[in-house]
Amino acid sequence: MPSSRRILSLWLPCLATDRLRRRLPAAEAGRPLVAVAAERGRLTVAAACRQAQAAGISPGQPLADARALEPGVLTRDVDPAADAALLERLADWARRWTPWTAVDTGPQVLSGAGGLWLDITGCAHLFGGEAGLIEDLVERLRRAGLEARAAVAGTTGAAWAMARFGGPLPWPLIVPPGTEAEHLAPLPLPALRLPPPMITALRRVGLRSIAALLDKPRAALVPRYGPLPGLRLDQALGRVEEPLSPGRPQPAHQARQAFAEPVSTPEDLRRVLVHLLGQVCRGLAAAGQGARRLELLAWRSDAGPEAPPQTLAVGTSRPNRDPAHLLRLFQPSLDRLEPGPGFEVMALAVPAAEPFAQEQTVLAVPPPQARIPPPAGRPDLDLVAGGRDAEQPADAEADNTLRHRPAFSVIQGGTPPRPAPAKAREPRSPRCYQGPPVPELVDQLGARLGLARILRPRPRESWWPERAVALCPADAPASGPEPPLWPADRPRPVRLLPRPEPVEVVAPVPDDPPLQFRWRDRLYRVRHAEGPERIAAEWWRAPDQPEEPLRDYYRVETGDGQRFWLYRLGLFRPDEPARWFLHGFLG
Amino acid sequence: MAELRERVRRIEGVGGADGRAVVPLGIPDLDAGLPGGGLPLGAVHEVAGAALDAGSATAFAAVLLARLAAGRGPVLWLTRARDLYAPGLAGYGLRPQDLVLVQARPDRAGETDILWAMEEALRCPQVGAVLAEAGKLDLTMSRRLQLAAETGGVPGLLLQLGPQRLEASAAVTRWHVTALPGDGARSALAPAAGSAFAAAAWRAELQRCRGGRPGCWDLVWHGHGGRLYGAASTPDGQGAGDLGHAAPA
Structure with a gap:
């Protein structure tokens, strides 16, 4: 055989x-x-x-014996x-x-x-x-x-x-x-x-x-x-197959190009990349997949056998197989390649590919006029970008009527049909787009800043301020339904210090809100205070660790109108002075 | 006359391709002074505030962002700091599911990254609005951002916390926000809101406004209703407590 x-x-x-x-x-x-x-x-x-x-x-x-045979022999370990x-x-x-x-x-x-x-x-x-x-x-x-x-x-x-x-x-x-x-x-x-x-x-x-x-x-x-x-x-x-495993995992999708003459100019490199991207994307489309990570490998003509190929890698937040978009991701880093006398071989591999949700590449970017809302603040229902291809996998609360109309109005060109007046008046701000952020932009920002720096806040059911919000990577798939929002009846600061800063406080009675406090060498007189709101650490999260003392939070407003979030640490003890901290700034 | 104004705005690039894409703030007096009756989309706006009063400027910027985005797309908040707190922003109409936080590196390179990211985001029409916490910004960069905003039709906000600077800039509006002391303004402008901290009061000075009238406004954000109330501040700067008319949205 x-x-x-x-x-x-x-x-x-x-x-x-x-x-x-x-x-x-x-x-x-x-x-x-x-x-x-x-x-x-x-x-x-x-x-x-x-x-x-x-x-x-x-x-x-x-x-x-060897020395006896050849007295001039050199030895090394x-x-x-x-x-x-x-x-x-x-x-x-x-x-x-x-x-x-x-x-x-x-x-x-x-x-x-x-x-x-x-x-x-x-x-x-x-x-x-x-x-x-x-x-x-x-x-x-x-x-x-x-x-x-x-x-x-x-x-x-x-x-x-x-x-x-x-x-x-x-x-x-x-x-x-x-x-x-x-x-x-x-x-x-x-x-x-x-x-x-x-x-x-x-x-x-x-x-x-x-x-x-x-x-x-x-x-x-x-x-x-x-x-x-x-x-x-x-x-x-060849009567019996003998399997061998490759040294590196083999990506399912890859393309390579060897050149008779080494290529070195930026235009040529770009052209080669376009060609390779086209090949890989065709393969991805045939397999119903989109790339999550791509690697461009380039071998220099003067590189010895020990020099590793020059590698550029980009990641996407969602499976993608649009050559133009992937090219944009490579574009900023393309000048990091050092062709020297030129590259002989270039290859593009897709080490990570995932199923591509659906094909909607027709809906590129809608024409500009489709995006301008009508005057007088009436939010336009037709504004949703039609061009977000396939990035909304199974968003539970997706409103189909709202989602589909813009797409069609854009395809048919011209101006989008105005929404029915009754419908337009109904919601103050209709959430037409659903959930995940524009993946192409996230990819582009991620290619330069790192995808880990692009985050989405997600409410977490916890009263402990540091734990009430989770920052998830923007490219992480939405897990489960959107958690409920934080309770609106407890005003929270818009900025929370990553680590609470100790303040000196003058308070008449230990259990009273402060009259004045000193933070970063500035004295603030409190004109109005509200509290306390007592928040205790969640002991069940780390039962084996020493329990964090509870905090009594106060919202205070100074004479200038600035508003702060302060807390007193722990319960009052007559033999210890109360410890106060500044934790955030209210709007 | 109105048509002529519109044409001028179109030529200036304010308010998108047809010069009419504006978002009113819901306060008739204030909107009347803005070009086209509201804050134009496809433009860059500046919000400045003192570093010690970061809360007021941040909250005001959040209100503007939520207004400008109005469900058209996600809001990008580009920052080098690590202290942004989504539960607080949610109280100003900026829902966490609409918010995308871009945390640039805290060094100088992060500053460059932020401006680059803002330009990219402004060119992306699917974005609702972009806010960047920018430090120094020269006129060229600010022009670039304004051009990008016009291209994408996306509103951009530059939040500048720190000592006040009056540099040349291509932004369409510039606001300076300070906290407004006292309950007087709050009770005069907005219906009583259980707790004093459920409503936030600011003095927003519209220092510059291309195609509009600068002015100074006392604004009250009503957390429960999710509405902005406001009136022109009195020149003596004693707050709007004695102002007769309150103008609900």
């Missing part, structure tokens, strides 16, 4: 030493190099570079964590060819080697075919000082085997679909990704190549060596 996938296996046989060599001073760059590790009290060779290998040094040897980090960066970098990349975490045949997986299904034609892609990839790594071999096949097993054991000819190592068996047959047994003891055991009975294994009846192999040899063979030949 040959699948249509094309897998590229990249092998870096001398990853550890190549990485270390790049740090060497120029004078020593040409000398043989080994990475050493302390093992059971002595230094052993963990990885050897090509020159050291040519001198007969192989991993596992004691360092003393092996650092598997740094090798792994380099591989991770390479996997990130390789996303310029395909979004699907992963670090090969399996055995690497050679100690100190590393590998990557690239799923290049449908990507190769952008880079001159599979041969062109391999050449490009290997050449770029070579320029960065990393020896690399790559092979493409229809199965992971075949690509893996060819990258490590294929060749030297024919180059490049490409296995056309369906020919895995003939390419793999001459390869030695380790090409099947089998554990070393099993390979030794198979060799002992005279099985030295894959061809020999192919001839043997499966029934004779399984009792002696278990299912693994057969399974690996089937996986390499």
Whole structure:
């Protein structure tokens, strides 16, 4: 069952030493190099570079033996964590060819080697075919000082085997679909990704190549060596699917563009973005989804394999797939891209998409005359912006008659029909629009300020002033019906100090409102006071914490007419002076 | 004559494309002095107040905002401070479900962000009204905001708390709000409101008004009825307590 996938296996046989060599001073760059590790009290060779290998040094040897073979060998400490980090960066970098990349975490045949997986299904034609892609990839790594071999096949097993054991000819190592068996047959047994003891055991009975294994009846192999040899063979030949997971979650919607000539001018970048947005939005529309988050990735032509792509990310408050709107979100940050000599590849990914409520993009922005209310303060029922496409999901109290009319009047163009007079007089301020704030504007503000800074107050049923209002992010979906408003019979300050400030107060009797108070070095004489309104902390919210003392709130007006909200902390105790605080400003 | 005035307003850009989009405040004397009989939409208005009397100016701005938005869309309140208290604003007609709070960073960059955000919001016709707590504002920026307001037809308010400045500005109106002491004005202008704190009284000086008449007004906001009452203040500044006529909305 040959699948249509094309897998590229990249092998870096001398990853550890190549990485270390790049740090060497120029004078020593040409000398043989080994990475050493302390093992059971002595230094052993963990990885050897090509020159050291040519001198007969192989991993596992004691360092003393290596020194005897090649007295001029340089030694450095092996650092598997740094090798792994380099591989991770390479996997990130390789996303310029395909979004699907992963670090090969399996055995690497050679100690100190590393590998990557690239799923290049449908990507190769952008880079001159599979041969062109391999050449490009290997050449770029070579320029960065990393020896690399790559092979493409229809199965992971075949690509893996060819990258490590294929060749030297024919180059490049490409296995056309369906020919895995003939390419793999001459390869030695380790090409099947089998554990070393099993390979030794198979060799002992005279099985030295894959061809020999192919001839043997499966029934004779399984009792002696278990299912693994057969399974690996089937996986390499594509008879059994072998799932691999990509290094990063794969966004469902993405588009990429590779350029023959690097692009660098702002106009070109914008044009590319428009093109990518168009592609992604078509995909989103086909899937019935809208984007919540988008990432623009750009790879510079002069960036080495370790440089991550430049990334711009924007978020939307509601699923959106309007290319013009998304472009506006990217616009302010587009100049943060540093093209230098130019970008070779740009990609747009949608890491977060959500179902799109409904299609109403026809209702863009209503013509200006539809928005001007009639004179004499009569609130116009037809004013509601018709252009708010699909941002009102299931708002419980949505008044359908009010909501639909403006939309139609706008579509039909011209001036909106005036509301019936009876209806117009009825509500003082008809709430035509429903709930959620204009999502496009919220996105735009959020793109610069951060969506967390755009908040909607929501009443909370609590008497405790600090807790009476919750600030929810404006992009959060409305949860449940709108909570009831605060009781109107208790005037509250329009500004509440984030932390109450202590004031010195002169009060005739502890339980009386103050006569005068001093706040921030200014003396205020109280002309009129109202209170107390006693508010106790809600002990049930944090039963294990020391209870907050109750507060006796007073509204006071000074001789100048300014009005403050003061409170006295706790109950009166004869042995302690009363503590007063200023908490807010009334209108 | 009225037609001519309208044309002038249209040319000036005050009051939207047809020069008639105005919101009256419901006080006939006051509205008569405003261009077109009310506060124009699609224009920037300034509300100033002393920093120590932040409550009065904030509350007055909330009343204006609620009036100007009048259910056409959400109200954006752009601020660097963290002390805005929605339960209090609700008492001045600004419902929490209509309010969108944009909290800019408290530093200088936040100031720039606020003005940028206001301009963007003013260009968005679906917005009911925008308020920005702005600090310093030069004439160029204020022109930009006014142009944006004309483009979107959205009213904008600039709330300036602090020492009074009389800089050149492109705003259509400029109000200076102080608290009005005493119960006299309150009882004279508005029906008795149980508690003195259920009604707020301000002296609002209309310092500048393009196409209208500046003046000084004593205003009383009646929380229960959700209405504004007012009368011209007497020149001696002793409050409107002895003014004969109260003019309900």
